[in-house]
Amino acid sequence: MILRKDSGLQIAMAAPLLDIKALRENGEIEGYGSTFGGEPDSYGDVIAPGAYTESLADHKAAGTMPKMFWQHDSREPIGKWVEAKEDDKGLFLRGQLNMGVQRAREAYELLKAGDIDGLSIGYRIREYKVDAETQVWTLQKLDLKEVSVVSIGANSNATVSSVKALKAATELTDKLKAGDRLTEREFETWLKGLGFSNSQAERAARVHLKGQGEPADADQALAFLQALRG
Structure with missing residues (x-):
């Protein structure tokens, strides 16, 4: 698809x-x-x-x-x-x-x-x-x-990843806006849906979330995204 x-x-x-x-x-x-x-x-x-x-x-x-x-x-x-x-x-x-x-x-x-x-x-x-x-x-x-x-x-x-990633990213953004935390897997999916490559998203999730030792909240995730994109 x-x-x-x-x-x-x-x-x-x-x-x-x-x-x-x-x-x-x-x-x-x-x-x-x-x-x-x-x-x-x-x-x-x-x-x-x-x-x-x-x-x-x-x-x-x-x-x-x-x-x-x-x-x-x-x-x-x-x-x-x-x-x-x-x-x-x-x-x-x-x-x-x-x-x-x-x-x-x-x-x-x-x-x-x-x-x-x-x-x-x-x-x-x-x-x-x-x-x-x-x-x-x-x-x-x-x-x-x-x-x-x-x-x-x-x-x-053709791949379904684009439509799936877009829909998932929208839902996860809403979750962040509500103040909820994202798991490592959710954070990775969110970044992919926002246009990051698989390797970028996986590396970001591994470094940021595992380094923190806990899921990201909205402020942490958005700040990290801003830093990644310069």
Whole structure:
């Protein structure tokens, strides 16, 4: 999953899923945008059954559907999804490539040849929980924005760390503002979310927190951050 900004909103994009079930000559396409439960994906996420229920209901009430993009690029719509529903497996979608659009025709030919075969969802997280031991994220409620046809190669280096770190940093900043203390692990996560490299954050947490012998309070953490950044 990667993070992009769309009209000021931060939208996460999931790892491509190799589960396109049907492709017809007229450009009709069927497949799964994501699957539920099971083992965490390569980014450490599990999507809970029912995660799309509210979002799909919102789309239905508004008379809308998630958008169909090429490679998560809102400047390149390539058709439309005409059906989106949850079943026992996951998020099932049925759509129509717009064969009057060059990029859609290219996508069709690539899909037909098997050169690409992935779907990937773009969403905002409404509710989630994190296992403190495994760091596995269970995404409980998602606001589904779009489902893209993607090539695995173009997304193989994408990472969920940016969206996770940003959300965690915001929560930990609120914790500091409330006067609470951060553990060593929380302090490290906070620094990473604020843009420090892994090595910088790990070194800072080790030197500052272990040296102090106790978790950091708000004044200590903010002063240390200011010193680090000069």
